[in-house]
Amino acid sequence: MLMNAAIRDVLVTGYEPLIDVLELPDPGDRHVLAAAIKVGAQTIVTNNLKDFPAGRLRAWDVEASSADDFLHATVDLNPKVVFSLVQKIADSLNKPPMDVDQLLTALGNEGLVATVAALRS
Incomplete structure (x- = not known):
């Protein structure tokens, strides 16, 4: 509900006919690929990579990426912008409150190891 309010056109519709051919x-998981194809997405971000093999996605010009790999690549594009967004997230947290270092530690504990290393450097 919050995502729908925050981002215009966030819901993907009309992908259902694709499901049966995938x-x-x-x-x-076929609905995820069907939605990606429908909107022309290049990447499916998932930590469930074994269920999205490259050979099955390649025909649709889609790839799967782990959250850590995807976010690490985003940091590489513009580290200052990403770090400023992490700072805003830390500033907005109040249950519990966290500073940037605590937030980065929490993200690292969730598996974003390369992303956190890049942000700390």
Whole structure:
């Protein structure tokens, strides 16, 4: 609900006819690929990479990336901008409050190891 309010056109519709023609190891993930194809997405960000094999995505010009790899690449594009956004996130936290270092530690604990290393450098 909050995402719908925050980002215009965030909901993907009309992807359902694609689901039946897609093949993935977990049929329950086909809707994700179908939605990506429908909107022309280049990347599916997931930590469930085994269920989105490159060979199955390549035909649709889509790739899968882990959250850490995706965010690390974003940091590489413009580290100052990403760090300023991390600072804004830290400043907005109050349950519990966190400074940037605490937030980065928490993100690292969630598996964003390369991203956090890049932001700390």
